[in-house]
Amino acid sequence: MKIYYFFVFALFLGCAPKVSKANINQLNGYWVISEAKAPNGESRPYIGAVEVDFFKINEKKGLRKKLKPLRNNQFNKTNDKVDFTISFEEKKCVITYVRKEHSWQETVVTLSEDELKLKDGRGVVFHYKRYQP
Numbered sequence: 001m002k003i004y005y006f007f008v009f010a011l012f013l014g015c016a017p018k019v020s021k022a023n024i025n026q027l028n029g030y031w032v033i034s035e036a037k038a039p040n041g042e043s044r045p046y047i048g049a050v051e052v053d054f055f056k057i058n059e060k061k062g063l064r065k066k067l068k069p070l071r072n073n074q075f076n077k078t079n080d081k082v083d084f085t086i087s088f089e090e091k092k093c094v095i096t097y098v099r100k101e102h103s104w105q106e107t108v109v110t111l112s113e114d115e116l117k118l119k120d121g122r123g124v125v126f127h128y129k130r131y132q133p
Contacts, residue, residue: 019093019108024086027055027108030067030131031116039123051078052131060086064097073133 031053033046052075054065066080084097093108095118109117109125116128 019111021088023111024093025057026111026113027057027062027116030054031128032131033126034129035127037125037127053128057086062086069131069133
């Protein structure tokens with residue numbers, strides 16, 4: 001029976017989208033948050049989110065900006081822009097944000113063409129979907 005659990009666990013790990021230097025460019029673009037899950041399992045859905053997160057990376061540096069969608073595929077820019085760096089530490093992809101004298105980190109848990117999960121320092125996992133106007 002222990003062998004069965006081992007194979008199920010290995011299969012689960014093998015199916016999870018890996019975050020690597022090769023696919024980190026999938027982060028580029030527009031993302032909308034769909035839910036946040038706390039470490040205790042509590043979930044908060046974001047239905048009809050009014051802001052979109054825009055990521056733009058160039059090698060190991062990038063920026064993240066909050067945008068408000070308008071009609072005709074246009075956006076209102078907000079003043080919420082933050083620069084970041086990307087590093088790969090202990091098989092994890094870590095985004096380090098820096099704004100003035102304040103910095104914080106998020107770990108990229110999942111990254112694919114249509115799905116993004118970011119885990120903050122409190123253990124909250126934010127689930128994003130690729131933004132479709």
